[in-house]
Amino acid sequence: MDKRCTRVPHIIMPKKGTDLSKWAVIACDQYTSEPEYWQETERVVGTAPSTLRLTLPEVYLEEADVSARISTIHQTMQQYVADGTLYTLPAGFVLTERQSGGAHPRRGLVLAMDLEDYEYKAGSQSLIRPTEKTVEERIPPRLAVRRGASLELPHIMILIDDPERTVIEPLFDKKDSFETLYDTDLMQNGGHITGWFIPEGDETEAIQQHLEALCDRDAFNKKYGCTDAHALLPYAVGDGNHSVATAKAYWDEVKQELSEAERADHPARFVLVEVVNIHDESLIIEPIHRLLFNVDVDDLLDASVAYFAKHGCSAELAAAGTGKADEHTQVFPFISDKRCGDLIVKNAPYSLPLASLQAFLDDYYASHADAKIDYIHGTDVIEARGTQPGNMGFFLPDIAKNDLFRGVIFDGVLPRKTFSMGEAHEKRYYLEAKAIVK
Known part of the structure; x- marks a missing residue:
């Protein structure tokens, strides 16, 4: 330098x-x-x-x-x-x-x-x-x-x-x-x-x-x-x-x-x-989970698979707990009153899982004006409120300290509410x- x-x-x-x-x-x-x-x-x-x-x-x-x-x-x-x-x-x-x-x-x-x-x-x-x-x-x-x-x-x-x-x-x-x-x-x-x-x-x-x-x-x-x-x-x-x-x-x-x-x-x-x-x-460093309001769960999940396919990834919906994350695979457990499971994305567009998920949510919300989002630190809140009718929750994985710098280097500035620190x-x-x- x-x-x-x-x-x-x-x-x-x-x-x-x-x-x-x-x-x-x-x-x-x-x-x-x-x-x-x-x-x-x-x-x-x-x-x-x-x-x-x-x-x-x-x-x-x-x-x-x-x-x-x-x-x-x-x-x-x-x-x-x-x-x-x-x-x-x-x-x-x-x-x-x-x-x-x-x-x-x-x-x-x-x-x-x-x-x-x-x-x-x-x-x-x-x-x-x-x-x-x-x-x-x-x-x-x-x-x-x-x-x-x-x-x-x-x-x-x-x-x-x-x-x-x-x-x-x-x-x-x-x-x-x-x-x-x-x-x-x-x-x-x-x-x-x-x-x-x-x-x-x-x-x-x-x-x-x-x-x-x-x-x-x-x-x-x-x-x-x-x-x-x-x-x-x-x-x-x-x-x-x-x-x-x-x-x-x-x-x-x-x-x-x-x-x-x-x-x-x-x-x-x-x-x-x-x-x-x-x-x-x-x-x-703790992840900040996503709590969604006023959403049709099936529509949102179908849209997620289509979104990632459009961006050169492969995405599938699987039973809860079956997704296994690795360097090529990102897994997003979700919960709602209708269904729970894992959204599995392979060859995701961003190195940090949260950046990949937020990119999709931003795209979805742009065409769904009634839908709302909140940023939640604790999993207990997601579990309690994510299962209420019309709501849905995504659980974000822990963020390794090394991955924070790597995410900025490879993905650019991270989405807002990526993590909390204290x-x-x-x-x-x-x-x-x-x-x-x-």
């Missing part, structure tokens, strides 16, 4: 003595249907300095006073800098360890990434890519918050596929040699997080070299069974993709007014992220900030 995607940022933190349990607030795109969560957060924070004052919970995006809220956010950012609530660290990374109730902590590395190496459009060949489809309609309201802001706060998780654990994990063997930057409980069932500061120098240079090694072309081709025709994918956006897309849209606006020299190091060009190894034991309370809390203006 002849280009370095990462940068060593100047991270901004609240001054010593700040109550970090009130400062740190969960990502703004969580609990969007639960205003009571955010009301309780308001109560907990009170008048204390908090990232709640620097972000806009998306539960309020449709409120009449959203413009006033955004203006207040921008003013508070400036106030926190001016009155010393915030201070800027020397250049460096932050090593993080988050306990959120599971058997294993989540371990990550906070650094900056170059938005010139990110693209979310279909067919993107960029080094940083989303794992799932970006809904462009979600960008403008977020862009309204970023315009006029002097700071950004990250809840973006960037995944690396590092099965040998060469980048992040070895740093914990020497964490005691790093300064503890924060060590705090997180409000509202968020668990506990610790961060260690790694100043710019030999250590950060070594980290970046290890990241670049993940893109060795020969090793990449061998890992995924691909050729030089496939674009390298060292970094996949696992969470917060619409935040990255918004940062990209903002940078595309800002850079129009800059010279080439000014573009090279402008702070808006780089976005603050947490890099996490997809093989981290804390990351549980419960709402496990999502990233805002702690660090970075300037996005000179």
Whole structure:
């Protein structure tokens, strides 16, 4: 790889003595249907300095006073800098360890990434890519918050596929040699997080070299069974993709007014992220099943066989439990009040089963306006509701961690709601900030 995607940022933190349990607030795109969560957060924070004052919970995006809220956010950012609530660290990374109730902590590395190496459009060949489809309609309201802001706060998780654990994990063997930057409980069932500061120098240079090694072309081709025709994918956006897309849209606006020299190091060009190894034991990747409403089961199943035949595959319907998946065969168990069984597809159009199924469902729904779909995490819900008259459920297979990157490499950006990664309370809390203006 002849280009370095990462940068060593100047991270901004609240001054010593700040109550970090009130400062740190969960990502703004969580609990969007639960205003009571955010009301309780308001109560907990009170008048204390908090990232709640620097972000806009998306539960309020449709409120009449959203413009006033955004203006207040921008003013508070400036106030926190001016009155010393915030201070800027020397250049460096932050090593993080988050306990959120599971058997294993989540371990990550906070650094900056170059938005010139990110693209979310279909067919993107960029080094940083989303794992799932970006809904462009979600960008403008977020862009309204970023315009006029002097700071950004990250809840973006960037995944690396590092099965040998060469980048992040070895740093914990020497964490005691790093300064503890924060060590705090997180409000509202968020668990506990610790961060260690790694100043710019030999250590950060070594980290970046290890990241670049993940893109060795020969090793990449061998890992995924691909050729030089496939674009390298060292970094996949696992969470917060619409935040990255918004940062990209903002940078595309800002850079129009800059010279080439000014573009090279402008702070808006780089976005603050947490890099996490997809093989981290804390990351549980679960499939999201499909629950269908207002469908004629026989018609839909017949349409599925016809669809896959039209696209160069062979598909058949078989008794439940008889389908056996392998590298050439994808199996989709289904359930309804009329019949249950397996939809078996051979030589499917996509390497990830969910992408194959969703491609068919998108095609079917385009000509069946009354049909509806919901995305369900648990099999018990599919079993309970999929057997109700007019309903139907498809069970999706587990997703191997290696297959997530492989799916993006071979199939492109995955369909929305392909997988889930952690419960709402496990999502990233805002702690660090970075300037996005000179």
